[in-house]
Amino acid sequence: MRMRNIILLLAGAVILIVVLFWALSFLSTDQTGEPMVEEDLSYRIEEVPLPQQMIPEISAVTFTPAGRLVVANRRGEIWIRELDGESWRRFAYGLHIPLGLKAKNEDAMYVSQKPEITYLEDSTGDGIADMYKTVVDEWGISDNWHENTYGLPQDEDGNFVFALGLADQAGLMREEYPRFPLDRDRVLDESKLSVSPWQGWVLKAAPSGDLIPWGSGFRQPFGVAVSPDDDIFITNQQGDWVGSSSLIHVKEGQFYGHPASLKWDERYADETISVELLEEIRTPESVVLPHGSMGGSPGKPVWDTTEGAFGPFANQVFIGDFTKLIMRVDLEKINGEYQGAVFPFIRDVTGVEAVEEYSGGDNLTRPAGEEGRIHLEDVPPRPGTPLRQGNMKMAFAPDGSLYIGQTTRDWAKAGDGMQRIVWSGRTPTEIRTMRLTERGFELNFTTRMDSELADQPDTYRMSRFRYLYNSGYGSPRVDQANVQIVETNLSENGERVELIVDELIPGFIYRLEVDELSDVDGRLVENPLAYYTLNRTLDGEQFEGRLSERIFEEPEVERDGPDFNRGRQIYSTYCVSCHMRDGSGGDDDTGFSAPDFTDDESLLRTKTDNKLFDYIAGEKEETLIDRTMPSFGNTLNDQEIKDVLHFINTRFKPE
Amino acid sequence: MSLFRSICNYLFVVIITTTLGYLIADSSNGKVNIDREDLNASTKKIELINGEELTDIERVYSANNSKNNYVFLSREVFNGSNFRPFFNPSYLDSVKDVQIYRTIMPDAGPSAFAIRFPDVGLALCYDSVRGGVNYVWHGDFDLSPTVAKVHDIVEIKGEPFYRETDWHPLRLMEDVEETKTDYRFRGYTVHDGILEFHYNINGSVEVRERITPIEDRGIRRDFEVQSTVESLALRIEPQEQSTVEVEGGVILDNGWAVFRGEPLQGFAVTIMRKQEKE
Numbered sequence: 001m002r003m004r005n006i007i008l009l010l011a012g013a014v015i016l017i018v019v020l021f022w023a024l025s026f027l028s029t030d031q032t033g034e035p036m037v038e039e040d041l042s043y044r045i046e047e048v049p050l051p052q053q054m055i056p057e058i059s060a061v062t063f064t065p066a067g068r069l070v071v072a073n074r075r076g077e078i079w080i081r082e083l084d085g086e087s088w089r090r091f092a093y094g095l096h097i098p099l100g101l102k103a104k105n106e107d108a109m110y111v112s113q114k115p116e117i118t119y120l121e122d123s124t125g126d127g128i129a130d131m132y133k134t135v136v137d138e139w140g141i142s143d144n145w146h147e148n149t150y151g152l153p154q155d156e157d158g159n160f161v162f163a164l165g166l167a168d169q170a171g172l173m174r175e176e177y178p179r180f181p182l183d184r185d186r187v188l189d190e191s192k193l194s195v196s197p198w199q200g201w202v203l204k205a206a207p208s209g210d211l212i213p214w215g216s217g218f219r220q221p222f223g224v225a226v227s228p229d230d231d232i233f234i235t236n237q238q239g240d241w242v243g244s245s246s247l248i249h250v251k252e253g254q255f256y257g258h259p260a261s262l263k264w265d266e267r268y269a270d271e272t273i274s275v276e277l278l279e280e281i282r283t284p285e286s287v288v289l290p291h292g293s294m295g296g297s298p299g300k301p302v303w304d305t306t307e308g309a310f311g312p313f314a315n316q317v318f319i320g321d322f323t324k325l326i327m328r329v330d331l332e333k334i335n336g337e338y339q340g341a342v343f344p345f346i347r348d349v350t351g352v353e354a355v356e357e358y359s360g361g362d363n364l365t366r367p368a369g370e371e372g373r374i375h376l377e378d379v380p381p382r383p384g385t386p387l388r389q390g391n392m393k394m395a396f397a398p399d400g401s402l403y404i405g406q407t408t409r410d411w412a413k414a415g416d417g418m419q420r421i422v423w424s425g426r427t428p429t430e431i432r433t434m435r436l437t438e439r440g441f442e443l444n445f446t447t448r449m450d451s452e453l454a455d456q457p458d459t460y461r462m463s464r465f466r467y468l469y470n471s472g473y474g475s476p477r478v479d480q481a482n483v484q485i486v487e488t489n490l491s492e493n494g495e496r497v498e499l500i501v502d503e504l505i506p507g508f509i510y511r512l513e514v515d516e517l518s519d520v521d522g523r524l525v526e527n528p529l530a531y532y533t534l535n536r537t538l539d540g541e542q543f544e545g546r547l548s549e550r551i552f553e554e555p556e557v558e559r560d561g562p563d564f565n566r567g568r569q570i571y572s573t574y575c576v577s578c579h580m581r582d583g584s585g586g587d588d589d590t591g592f593s594a595p596d597f598t599d600d601e602s603l604l605r606t607k608t609d610n611k612l613f614d615y616i617a618g619e620k621e622e623t624l625i626d627r628t629m630p631s632f633g634n635t636l637n638d639q640e641i642k643d644v645l646h647f648i649n650t651r652f653k654p655e
Numbered sequence: 656m657s658l659f660r661s662i663c664n665y666l667f668v669v670i671i672t673t674t675l676g677y678l679i680a681d682s683s684n685g686k687v688n689i690d691r692e693d694l695n696a697s698t699k700k701i702e703l704i705n706g707e708e709l710t711d712i713e714r715v716y717s718a719n720n721s722k723n724n725y726v727f728l729s730r731e732v733f734n735g736s737n738f739r740p741f742f743n744p745s746y747l748d749s750v751k752d753v754q755i756y757r758t759i760m761p762d763a764g765p766s767a768f769a770i771r772f773p774d775v776g777l778a779l780c781y782d783s784v785r786g787g788v789n790y791v792w793h794g795d796f797d798l799s800p801t802v803a804k805v806h807d808i809v810e811i812k813g814e815p816f817y818r819e820t821d822w823h824p825l826r827l828m829e830d831v832e833e834t835k836t837d838y839r840f841r842g843y844t845v846h847d848g849i850l851e852f853h854y855n856i857n858g859s860v861e862v863r864e865r866i867t868p869i870e871d872r873g874i875r876r877d878f879e880v881q882s883t884v885e886s887l888a889l890r891i892e893p894q895e896q897s898t899v900e901v902e903g904g905v906i907l908d909n910g911w912a913v914f915r916g917e918p919l920q921g922f923a924v925t926i927m928r929k930q931e932k933e
Binding site for chain 1 (some may be wrong): 754756759762766782783784802804806807808841843844845846
């Protein structure tokens with residue numbers, strides 16, 4: 001036995017030596033972040049090596065005052081990279097899904113984790129936090145998977161700003177020893193619930209621990225930021241009561257749309273919450289990030305404060321997405337309120353196939369509406385970017401590069417890790433801004449454009465649409481129409497052009513597409529697409545109709561029967577997490593149980609379609625008491641249930 | 656011999672983990688954990704020595720030296736797959752020090768603590784909402800069920816020999832008849848491997864509670880009171896499989912232990928597993 005162990009040890013040593021040489025042989029290439037894209041691109045994407053001991057599900061990224069990179073992961077660790085750029089240490093561990101970081105100094109930082117905001121400090125100088133001090137925890141949680149605590153910027157007064165996601169009706173909700181008794185009542189047909197104070201709110205916490213409820217009406221407010229002008233911004237995620245994801249300027253006391261959070265607002269304690277009331281009190285988002293075209297799930301917004309080190313987009317906002325996309329937002333203030341345009345910044349191949357290849361399909365969510373699939377193909381493809389998916393957390397480094405923390409966990413194919421975007425110094429040919437004028441929009445380019453092309457209305461295509469505000473899971477694009485560009489006025493320097501349009505209607509999103517427009521050196525506009533959210537016109541006009549209803553009649557679409565592809569998308573969105581991609585279902589210990597559609601005893605054989613339809617549609621009360629599968633009667637309409645049944649029968653039903 | 660074998664095992668794990676890739680499973684400690692959605696029909700399967708099947712794996716390094724089975728996944732494959740252990744690699748954590756995870760525990764309030772003392776094989780659940788040690792057991796816990804998108808709760812590996820269920824077990828004397836009191840969790844520290852929870856009672860009484868194992872037989876809880884309070888009461892629930900003793904106070908017939916002083920400086924509670932055979 002002793003001999004055997006010695007042999008094993010020797011063999012291990014030999015393997016070690018061989019492997020060390022092997023590892024060293026390529027440390028100087030891939031591992032140090034060799035540029036992976038063409039040299040003439042303005043931005044290159046590099047890998048950021050992470051410590052091998054770390055599960056790379058990045059949940060927060062920041063830098064210390066001295067410039068050390070700090071990274072949290074969803075397993076509850078915080079790692080710090082030393083200034084040499086190579087060595088790492090684990091500063092803290094055992095946190096419950098840390099989703100926000102604020103470094104106080106080199107030895108101390110604040111972190112937002114599920115149950116609280118925590119102050120971490122290394123008091124002994126060994127580089128490891130030994131103090132985990134509760135700063136504030138005066139909100140309710142139930143261990144539901146959809147509850148999260150997002151953060152963690154500070155405002156000018158030193159208050160921490162954070163936001164709480166809603167609980168999912170279908171997930172675990174713990175009743176044992178609650179901080180606050182759980183309240184599972186719905187406010188108005190929502191599928192994501194605020195079961196405990198202050199879920200669905202954006203809050204401030206003074207360093208003393210005092211809690212300041214700031215704004216309400218959020219569903220899953222993943223990205224929390226304080227702008228250089230000390231304004232609070234949130235990215236909210238598409239879903240029930242949220243027609244499309246968006247960037248929202250959050251003002252004190254305002255309500256932003258999802259009714260669940262109103263449960264904790266004393267002003268409405270005696271009110272009957274109706275759609276009419278919600279329409280009246282809802283403050284619109286600043287910039288809509290149209291679902292499908294601008295990804296599926298936006299991450300934390302970051303402001304380019306690099307003063308030019310990241311290229312020609314100083315003071316603009318960058319937002320990563322769950323898909324292979326990073327967006328750029330240009331904000332302007334009209335009558336004192338923010339609105340503006342969103343552009344693609346880094347993007348990959350698009351379309352349904354790309355979504356399925358890179359994002360699984362689950363949680364990219366169903367592209368909203370009947371014609372949703374086309375919106376996935378809305379963004380012109382630009383294949384080949386080495387950008388991964390899962391771009392949920394970003395931070396600018398002291399050197400002006402943009403670090404991207406990525407995580408997908410099991411929403412999709414693994415896209416975990418860290419990359420960074422570095423400006424090469426070459427100015428990209430882009431639409432820098434799209435700003436509102438009295439008669440249309442002014443585009444400001446990053447460089448001098450070909451005057452012949454830029455000054456032609458035919459070079460541009462514009463259309464408009466809006467989303468409906470109701471309890472549905474996302475909204476279709478409605479009231480769509482082309483917008484006529486009647487005139488173009490190019491500035492003398494060839495960098496600005498005004499597009500004069502036939503009609504500006506507040507409450508619509510204006511989509512701009514640019515055809516084959518190049519600069520004076522013949523370079524095409526790299527991202528020839530923008531969406532401008534027109535909440536207000538320059539003379540102060542706002543939308544006056546019903547937010548929950550169409551203005552114009554939508555043409556009836558003739559349908560022959562259930563639609564397989566729509567059924568597939570619905571399945572990927574709502575069903576796959578329990579029923580599995582191959583329909584095999586399964587059990588776990590929490591009471592979730594899904595039948596195997598494919599076996600000989602399949603209920604697809606033993607139940608009629610009518611019975612299955614009724615079961616999927618379900619009843620609210622029954623959902624919460626007797627069954628583990630939530631009812632979808634509020635989420636899917638009859639046709640959609642037929643579509644998904646058709647897909648399930650076609651794909652999984654045994655012969 | 657067993658020490659030598661342990662050193663060999665440890666060296667092997669460290670060598671492989673730091674050079675080749677990730678330790679994904681140590682089947683000597685029980686089952687191999689696979690996230691439910693990792694299962695992918697298009698990829699290969701591999702059967703472990705303990706009879707379990709792993710999928711979504713292309714390259715595996717394994718070794719069997721009669722006692723321990725380790726399986727490794729290359730970094731390249733690891734990054735390209737959904738296969739995730741909860742923690743990696745636990746062997747690089749100090750195996751001596753207490754390990755503390757805020758997570759989802761059975762029979763506890765939200766975001767409770769899973770705590771293990773690896774060198775003695777003891778573990779406990781500390782509840783920062785209820786305000787005490789919910790249970791203590793010999794064995795370990797598995798955090799991996801908490802990883803999935805729609806997650807499960809931590810799996811306890813062992814049978815608790817001590818349990819508490821009442822709200823806010825430490826309180827002012829005048830509050831012993833209340834169901835709940837004003838308890839606020841304030842965090843914890845770990846100095847020299849000693850875990851110390853901080854909380855306050857009624858907004859003014861600051862308490863520090865150190866929890867240390869007594870070999871593998873039980874735990875000792877040292878309470879240090881930071882405020883000038885003269886007396887405190889601690890709920891002592893009846894236990895079948897353990898004994899509870901107090902230092903610095905007395906256990907009354909009504910199920911409360913009383914601690915007095917002017918001011919009260921501190922006291923201790925020792926929880927010991929009863930011997931199975933007298």
